[in-house]
Amino acid sequence: MNLTARIRKQVSEQLSWDRLLPSEQPTYVSSLVYSFGVLTLSSLVVVIVSGIVMSAKSPVWYQTSTVGEYFRAIHFWSVQAFFFFMTMHLVVQFFMGSWREGRALTWVLGVLSFGVGVLTAFTGYLSRGDFFAQWNQVQSKDAFNGAGLNGFFNALDNGQIYGLHIAVLPTILIVLVAWHLIAVRGKGVVPPYPIEGNSGAKVGERS
Amino acid sequence: MKQAYQYPDAKRFPMKDFDMVKEGILSLIVITVLVLIVAAIAGAPYRPAVTNQQVAMQSPLVIEQTALGDLDGSGSIASYGPPYNNGTGSVQSIAGFSPQTWWGVSYPVNTATDDVITPLSMLASASGNSQLAKALSTYQEAPSATQAKWNQNLSNAFNKATVVGGTVKLPAGNYGPVAYMMNSELQLARSGLLSGALSRETNQGVYRFNVQNDLLFLQGDALHDIAGKTDLSGEQWGINHDEQAYPGPWWLTPYTFFYQVPPWNTSAAGDEMTAYTVGALFLLLLFVPWVPGLNRLPRLLPLYKLIWRDWYRDEKGRKKDNKADPGFGAQVGHNH
């Protein structure tokens, strides 16, 4: 089979609508913890939409006008929601051992999303244009310098911080999240741990 | 044909209807409404940025001391090291491992010329102040031993200085032209023009994005005094909480934690140690699926039983049924 045919076969299997948008799930998918991923995604959508509005205007707009300040507040609180749900999501995926049965890539993409999310939020805090931003710029410069990132990153250069925050890092984040979701759908939801495993867990056992 | 495209698990487990799109839309609506309401009620934290002008008004001595430190090379940035200059004062190194020095001086700062001499000569020519122009040339033409003596005298005198009517009053002494220069720097800051004179001009001043020198001038006592009052310094879990009663970036807790405990908070390379410690922990999290022990931890902790309790309860029932009807196990899933 040539490369083109192989890719087509792979893509049409992995990205088939049956897999991307299944209308049924295994019966074990019955817990609120499955909503944390979707809630993270929804928060991210609000973060991105409010961010786009703010960058379409200007930094001065969201610091001085009433409407601008409201969008800053929307951005601020949706970021809080994003991190809250992402952390819950990470924790429950850990306790479910969701990397099992060929889902390691899904886990890795999730952790990378977390890491890039943290960096995006940090450059956002540095872009606030207020005292908190100033203070964290001068404080974090020593950390970036000490870590050896000074060759690439200058925490006191607002042009670089802003560019990273509104374009570079969100683009990477969106690609990672999209890939994460495709990986989730490609494999289907991870099955529960088998009832009698080597740890001797019994059916229905509560602790 | 359709069968081949279904999940492998569809063959192993009973299935049920599940409306993913509806769940997604619902979740988006709930989050959007919640965020819009909270944002309208609570707003977002904001404390206006601090300027050199404000500092000059409130603590004139801080401006003069900072400027003198920049001039005589005793200030922390003057001797910082890479990426600002060739000093060694703030170079972090763990047993000779010092990536900070790998890139050389990427963002050069010469504090004496950039922060003091250049802004003051701009001020002298803009205001036609020949006394200041003369003071500058006197200073620059003096032998370095003389410069050092003036600077030292003035530095000592600052400890006995008083602030009267917004200016710094010094005891009599031999400061050469330096006391006048420092007073001029203070006046420049009071006027609000110092920040503009400090900001790096990378392309003829068109893009004034880079506020490095302005912030480096403020970064010492000026900002620390204000930050300390609002519990923002590093040893107060700084970045972890916002400046007002708002949630801060609490997800940085693992990072700030290391700034509270030895050896991270006592080492001169504390930033470097923290960065690499957190980096290592991140890698550990990334590779959880392959780390022996860690990848079996959730199996040993009973939390998964809580998450899948419905499934395990039903499974118990199914197992019982299986005994009665051994054929069931093979026939999972409906026939769609």
Ligand code: HEM
């Ligand atoms: C930008 C952040 C993230 C978004 C938007 C996101 C979204 C999602 C969604 C919608 C799902 C499917 C539904 C669910 O099980 O909750 C999912 C599954 C999953 N996520 Fe994430 N996630 C993110 C970050 C993470 C992180 C930080 C981790 C872990 C370190 C992670 C690990 C996983 C795993 C392993 C699955 C598969 C679960 C399974 O197969 O049952 N994700 N994610």
